[in-house]
Amino acid sequence: xxxxxxxxGGVVVDDVCEDCGKPASKTLLxxxxxxxxxxxxxxxxxxxxxxxxxxxxxxxxxxxxxxTVNYPVRLPESGGAKTTRRRAGITSHSSTxxxxxxxxxxxxxxxxxxxxxxxxxxDPEVPLHKRHCPKCDAQxxxxxxxxxxxxxxxxxxxxxKAGDVVAGKYEIKGPIAFxxxxxxxxxxxxxxxxxxxxxxxxxxNDEASAAAAVAxxxxxxxxxxxxIVAIYDFVNQGTEGFIIMEYVGGQTVHxxxxxxxxxxxxxxxxxxxxxxxxxxxxxxxxxxxxDFKPDNVMIEAGDVKLIDMGAVRKIGDPNGDIYATIxxxxxxxxxxxxxxxxxxxxxxxxxxxxxxFKFSSDYEFKLPxxxxxxxxxxxxxxxxxxxxxxHTDPDERFQTADEMGEQLFGVLREIVAxxxxxxxxxxxxxxxxxLIHASARELATQxxxxxxxxxxxxxxxxxxxxxxxxxxxxxxxxxLEELQKLVEKNGDKAAEPRLRLVEVLIANKDLLPGQRDAVxxxxxxxxxxxxxxxxxxxxxxxxxxxxxxxxxxxxxxxxRCYFEMPGELGPRLAMGFAAEIANDFEQALPYYDRVGQVDxxxxxxxxxxxxxxxxxxxxMEAFNILQRVPGNHAxxxxxxxxxxxxxxxxxxxxxxxxxxxxxxxxxxxxxxxGSVFQIAGRLINLLVERTKSSNWPANTTFxxxxxxxxxxxxxxxxxxxxxxxxxxxxxxxxxWVDQANRVRPVTLL
Numbered sequence: 001x002x003x004x005x006x007x008x009g010g011v012v013v014d015d016v017c018e019d020c021g022k023p024a025s026k027t028l029l030x031x032x033x034x035x036x037x038x039x040x041x042x043x044x045x046x047x048x049x050x051x052x053x054x055x056x057x058x059x060x061x062x063x064x065x066x067x068t069v070n071y072p073v074r075l076p077e078s079g080g081a082k083t084t085r086r087r088a089g090i091t092s093h094s095s096t097x098x099x100x101x102x103x104x105x106x107x108x109x110x111x112x113x114x115x116x117x118x119x120x121x122x123d124p125e126v127p128l129h130k131r132h133c134p135k136c137d138a139q140x141x142x143x144x145x146x147x148x149x150x151x152x153x154x155x156x157x158x159x160x161k162a163g164d165v166v167a168g169k170y171e172i173k174g175p176i177a178f179x180x181x182x183x184x185x186x187x188x189x190x191x192x193x194x195x196x197x198x199x200x201x202x203x204x205n206d207e208a209s210a211a212a213a214v215a216x217x218x219x220x221x222x223x224x225x226x227x228i229v230a231i232y233d234f235v236n237q238g239t240e241g242f243i244i245m246e247y248v249g250g251q252t253v254h255x256x257x258x259x260x261x262x263x264x265x266x267x268x269x270x271x272x273x274x275x276x277x278x279x280x281x282x283x284x285x286x287x288x289x290x291d292f293k294p295d296n297v298m299i300e301a302g303d304v305k306l307i308d309m310g311a312v313r314k315i316g317d318p319n320g321d322i323y324a325t326i327x328x329x330x331x332x333x334x335x336x337x338x339x340x341x342x343x344x345x346x347x348x349x350x351x352x353x354x355x356x357f358k359f360s361s362d363y364e365f366k367l368p369x370x371x372x373x374x375x376x377x378x379x380x381x382x383x384x385x386x387x388x389x390x391h392t393d394p395d396e397r398f399q400t401a402d403e404m405g406e407q408l409f410g411v412l413r414e415i416v417a418x419x420x421x422x423x424x425x426x427x428x429x430x431x432x433x434x435l436i437h438a439s440a441r442e443l444a445t446q447x448x449x450x451x452x453x454x455x456x457x458x459x460x461x462x463x464x465x466x467x468x469x470x471x472x473x474x475x476x477x478x479x480l481e482e483l484q485k486l487v488e489k490n491g492d493k494a495a496e497p498r499l500r501l502v503e504v505l506i507a508n509k510d511l512l513p514g515q516r517d518a519v520x521x522x523x524x525x526x527x528x529x530x531x532x533x534x535x536x537x538x539x540x541x542x543x544x545x546x547x548x549x550x551x552x553x554x555x556x557x558x559x560r561c562y563f564e565m566p567g568e569l570g571p572r573l574a575m576g577f578a579a580e581i582a583n584d585f586e587q588a589l590p591y592y593d594r595v596g597q598v599d600x601x602x603x604x605x606x607x608x609x610x611x612x613x614x615x616x617x618x619x620m621e622a623f624n625i626l627q628r629v630p631g632n633h634a635x636x637x638x639x640x641x642x643x644x645x646x647x648x649x650x651x652x653x654x655x656x657x658x659x660x661x662x663x664x665x666x667x668x669x670x671x672x673x674g675s676v677f678q679i680a681g682r683l684i685n686l687l688v689e690r691t692k693s694s695n696w697p698a699n700t701t702f703x704x705x706x707x708x709x710x711x712x713x714x715x716x717x718x719x720x721x722x723x724x725x726x727x728x729x730x731x732x733x734x735x736w737v738d739q740a741n742r743v744r745p746v747t748l749l
Contacts, residue, residue, distance in 0.1 A: 101270055101271075101274045101302055101303050101304060102266075102270040102273075102274075103270065103273055103409050103412055103413075105266075105412055105413060105416045105423055106266045106267065106269075106270050106412070106416065108267055108270055108302070109267075110302075111250060111251050111256075111299055113249040113250060113300065113301075114249055114250070114251065116173070116186055116195050116247060116249060117173065117186075119176040119177075119186060120173060120174040120175070120176060120186060121174065121175050121176060121177075124158045124174065124175040124178075124183075125143065125156075126143065126156040126178050128141065130178065131143070131154075131156055133147035133149060133150060133152055133154060134152060134154055135147065135150055135152040136149050136150040136152070138150070140154060143155075143156045143157050144156065144157050156178075158175045158183045158185075159183070159200065159237075159240060160172045160175075160183070160185055160198075160200070160237070161174075162174045164237075165190075166187065166198060166235060166237045166242060167233075167235035167236075167237065167242075169189060169190045169191045170187040170188070170189060170190070170196060170198060170235070170242075170244060171187060171188045171190055172185050172186075172187050172198070173185070173186040173187060173188060174186060176197075179199065179308060179310060181199065181200075181310040182199070182200045183199075183200050184197060184198070184199050184200075185197070185198040185199075185200070186198075186247070187244075189232075189244075194247070195247035195249070196232060196244050196245065196246070196247055197244075197245045197246070197247050198242045198243070198244055198245075199242060199243045199245060199310070200240055200241070200242050220243070220309050220312065221234075222285075223281075223282075223285065223309075225277075225278055225281045226303075227274070227275060227277050227278035227281070227303075227304065227305055227306055228278050228281070228282075228305065228306045228309070229245055229246050229248055229298075229305055229306065229307045229308075229309065230245065230246035231243060231244070231245055231246075231309075232244045232245065232246065245307075248298040248300050248305050248307060249300060250298045250299045250300030250301070250305075251298070251299050251300075252294065252295055252296075252297060252298055252299070252307075253271050253294040253295075253297040253298075253299060253304070253349075253353065254293065254294035254295040254297075256299065257294055257352070257353055261356075262353070262354050262355050262356060262375070263353050263354060265354050265375060265379060265382065265415055266412060266415055266416060266419070268350055268353035268354045269350065269382075269408060269411065269412045269415070270412070271297060271299070271304055271353070272346055272349065272350045272353075272408065273405060273408050273409060273412065274303065274304040275297050275304050275305075275306055275346075276346070276401045276402075276404060276405040276408070277401070277405070278305075278306040279292075279306075279339075279342055279343070279346070279401040280400070280401035280402055280405075282312070282342075283315075283339040283342070283400070283401060286314055286315050287312050287313065287314060287315065288312070288313060288314075288315050288337045288338060288339060288341060288342050289306070289309075289311065289312055289342050289345075290311040290312065290313060290322060290323055290324060290329075290333065290337050290341070290342070291308075291310075291311035291323045291324055291325055291328075291329070291345075292306075292328065292342060292345040292346060292349060293325050293328045293345065293349055293352075294349050294352065294353060295308070296308045297349075310323065311323035311324075313337070315337075315338055315339065316336070316338075322334065322335075322337060324337075326360045326364065327348065327352075327359040327360030327361075327363075327364055328345045328348045328349060328352075328359075329341070329344075329345060330344035330345065330392075330394070331365055331392050332394055338394065339399075339400070339401075340394045340397045340398070340399060341394070342401075343389060343397055343398050343401065343404050344389065344390055344391075344394075344397060346389065346404070347385075347386055347388075347389025347390040347397075348389075348390055350386065350389070351367060351386050351390070354375050355368065355373050355375050355376070357373065365390075365392055366390075367383075367386055367387065367390060370383055379411075379415060381410075381411045381414055381415075381566045381567060382411050382415070382566075384562065384563060384566035385407060385408060385411050385566040385567065387563070388563060388564070388566065389404065395533065406428060406429075406567065407565055407566055407567035407568070408567060409567060410427075410565075410566070410567020410568055410569075411566060411567045412567075413425065413567070413598065414567070414594070414598045417597060417598045417599075418597060418598075422597070422598060422599060422600055424598070424599040424600070424601060427453070427456075427568060427569070427570065428456070429455065429456060429565060429568055429570070430453035430454065430455060430456060430568060430569075430570040431453045431454045431455075431456060432453060432601065432602075433451065433453060433573075433601060433602045433603060433604050433605075434450070434451045434452065434453060434454070434604075435448065435451035435603050435604040435607075435635065436634060436635070438451075438635065438638060439638060439675070440638045440639075440641035440642040440644070440645045440675060440679065441642075441645045443603075443607045443635070443638055443639060443642040443645070444607070444610075444611065444614070444642040444645035444646045444649060445611070445645065445646075445649050447546075447577060447580060447581055447608070447611070448604075449543060449546045449547045449577060449581075450506075450507055450547070451604050452543060452570070452573060452574055452577065452604070453569075453570045453573070454503065455499070455536050455539060455570075457471075457496055457500075458495075458496065461494050461495060461496040462490065462493060462494045463486055463489075463490050463494035463496050463497050464496055466486055466497075467483075467486065467496045467497060467500050470482040470483055470486070470500070471500060476504060476507070476508040476511060477511065479500075479504050480501070480504055480505070480508075480511055480512070483497055483500055483501040483504060484501065487501055487523075492526075492530045495527060495530065495531065495534060495536070498523050498526060498527050499527065499536055499537075499540060501519075501523055502520055502523050502524060502527075502540045502544070503540065505519060505520050506520065506540065506543055506544050506547055520544055524537055524540060524541050524544070527540075535560060535561045535564040535565070538557040538558070538560045538561055539557070539558070539561050539571075539574070541554075541557050542554040542555075542557030542558045542561070542574060542578065543574070545557070545578075546574075546577055546578055546581050549581055550581075551577070551578040551579060551580065551581030551582030551583075551584075552578070552582040552584075554574075554578040554581075555575060555578040555579060555582070558571050558574040558575045558578055559571075559575065561574070562575065569594075569595045569598060569599060569602065572591040572594060572595050573591065573592070573595045573602060573604060573605055573608075575588075575591045576588045576589075576591035576592040576595070576605065576608050576609075577604075577608065579591070580592075580608060580611065580612055585612035585613075585615055585616050586612075586616075588608065588609075588612050589609055589612050589613070592605045592606075592608040592609035592612065593605075593609050593625075596609060596625070596628055597628075600628055600629070600630050601630065601633065603629055603633060603635050603639060606625055606626060606628050606629050606639065607626070607639060607642065609622075609625045610622040610623070610625045610626050610642070610646065611646075613625065614646045614649070614650055614653075615650075617650070617653050619646060619647060619650060619653045619654075619658045620657065620658060620661065622643075622646055623643050623646075623658070623661045623662070623665065626639050626640065626642065626643055626665070636669075637669045637672045637673075637676075638675075640665040640666070640668055640669045641665070641666070641669060641675060641676065641679050643661065643662050643665040643666075644662050644665070644666060644679040644680070644682070644683050645679065647659075647662050647683065647686070648679075648682055648683065648686060651686055654686070654690065656696050656697075656700065659683075659687070659702055662683060663702055663703055666679065666680050666683070666703065667703070673726060674722075674723045674725075674726030674727060674728075675723075677719045677720070677722040677723040677726065678719075678720075678723045678736065680703055680719045681716045681717075681718075681719030681720040681723060681736075681739065681740075681743070682716075683702070683703075684702060684703065684705060684712050684715050684716040684719060685712075685716045685743050687702055687707070687712050688709055688712045688713055688716065688743070691707065691708060691709045691712065692709070702715075703715060703719075709745075710745050713743055713744060713745040714744070714745060716740075716743045716744075717740045717741075717743050717744040717745075718740075720736050720737075720739040720740035720743065721736070721737070721740045723736040723739075724736035724737045724740065
């Protein structure tokens with residue numbers, strides 16, 4: 001016989017009264033309140049949260065499977081808006097090519113659309129681990145009843161059955177999922193003859209859920225974006241409200257990940273890159289999504305869509321509950337989610353898609369190290385992207401979805417280039433390689449910091465137009481004068497005049513004699529004080545240092561730029577310069593090598609890597625690197641001749657194989673001018689001395705000359721005389737004639 005409630009006489013089931021919802025015994029109440037002896041009906045909530053870190057503990061058992069997406073956790077109401085100290089990041093408009101899934105770089109597998117009826121749940125029941133009190137978050141065992149901890153009524157039973165008709169036209173086919181706010185049903189629009197999705201409330205008696213649904217109606221009615229699921233209607237069925245949404249008949253990224261395990265990096269990036277425009281749109285409307293995870297991205301017809309808009313809220317809204325998911329939500333999301341909180345969830349989602357790790361427990365607010373995650377070790381720029389995207393400090397993250405997308409596209413382009421060949425595009429942040437004019441000797445032996453790309457003028461700067469006009473002037477003194485006027489005129493209100501003042505002074509050492517260094521230092525300090533998050537100040541400070549041969553000091557400044565822009569090549573090229581200047585050739589090589597592989601037009605990277613190899617005594621590696629320079633590049637001839645210059649600069653490493661490679665390089669540019677004959681003569685002359693010490697095979701030849709002292713001297717003389725005939729000045733002609741006379745073999749005539 002069932003027990004009676006001591007308060008109302010009702011029937012007690014599972015120690016809870018079916019009528020009033022109160023606990024059946026005082027012992028249960030005491031246990032629920034931690035033994036505090038509170039009066040009947042007053043209980044302590046079973047929810048603890050560290051709002052400093054955003055770490056929420058609910059007493060739920062986390063899943064032990066390798067890939068588990070945890071339930072949404074409703075966090076306490078926010079207490080006011082928070083704005084980041086950082087200024088807005090770069091906003092750019094993506095090209096049509098980049099808006100395509102995969103950015104035009106990746107071919108993704110076709111996924112067949114699912115039969116909607118196959119989505120219906122055979123047994124529409126909320127799993128036990130997802131049954132929690134809507135008020136205190138305590139776990140409950142039954143599908144319907146009263147919370148044993150606080151007495152709040154709850155109901156997890158699906159209200160609608162197959163065949164029910166909502167609002168006179170939406171025929172219910174059955175439940176297809178249980179979401180954060182309640183049951184989700186598949187329906188058929190009998191009027192428009194199309195599939196629809198109906199989303200109801202988690203608990204009709206739960207005020208917070210009801211408020212969230214009302215908020216969803218208010219926000220979503222005006223949202224129109226191709227990457228966001230369409231909202232068709234808002235209807236009521238009795239006391240329960242429903243949102244009628246577009247049916248998206250694809251597959252969620254989460255289900256794809258669950259089926260296949262970690263996704264290929266390029267595929268995972270493509271999905272995140274594809275959904276970023278939806279976030280840019282939401283943030284532009286003053287909204288945050290809050291609860292993004294792979295479950296909420298649907299792949300359909302070669303594109304992705306953002307679904308389940310139940311957690312969307314206004315940025316800075318002090319009212320309402322905040323929904324988030326452990327392992328994905330940002331630390332600050334528990335109190336005040338902002339745009340960069342959404343970007344954090346995107347970074348976490350990308351990490352979850354590409355590797356197995358305990359993202360909801362051991363790594364809730366951090367990432368595995370490259371030592372423990374091979375995919376991160378193989379893709380440094382991707383690792384750096386994730387570090388910034390998921391930084392615990394909101395100010396250190398990407399500040400806009402556009403900025404994040406621009407850098408992620410750069411990371412994708414790099415990975416694709418390494419897998420299938422370069423796919424270069426112009427950077428929206430930097431100019432291209434500025435190494436345009438240089439002799440073979442300069443390429444082989446000199447580092448020119450001024451060949452680094454320049455940051456592009458930001459058009460959103462109030463002085464951008466005037467700065468562009470000034471930079472078009474040919475005279476450096478005029479540029480200096482006009483930029484000083486713009487600095488005085490704009491002060492801290494515009495960064496571009498100060499940045500370009502520093503740029504002009506760095507490039508022209510003869511300007512402001514006696515004052516130049518002090519002006520550069522003071523201007524950089526002003527820029528850093530005005531905006532400590534503006535990476536351009538770090539860029540120009542690093543550039544200034546390497547022009548003074550202080551590579552080790554410059555490296556951290558370029559490192560900062562790399563952190564800010566993991567998808568850009570400019571910072572890595574600069575890091576290569578700094579490391580080479582510091583004589584750390586092994587550190588410089590990976591940066592040079594990566595830049596050159598991703599965009600072969602960066603000749604600075606090729607010759608930098610070649611110099612490092614040559615200085616380390618690896619001439620063959622140096623020569624091989626120089627073969628990467630595109631044949632149609634303006635410096636192709638000089639880079640091939642620089643093979644000879646490197647050999648001449650490091651003669652102690654010369655052997656027969658090295659000479660054969662040098663011969664091939666010289667022959668490839670014969671007929672390109674007098675410099676070819678100059679270097680050819682010098683190389684042959686170098687071999688004259690080697691005939692006395694090296695024991696090369698008797699049939700060895702170089703540029704057609706036999707490997708004997710007499711033959712080599714005659715060949716060298718011929719090359720020098722050809723060089724004299726093509727000399728551009730009288731002095732130069734005399735010089736090469738003298739060289740020819742000096743090297744020619746002694747004869748009787």
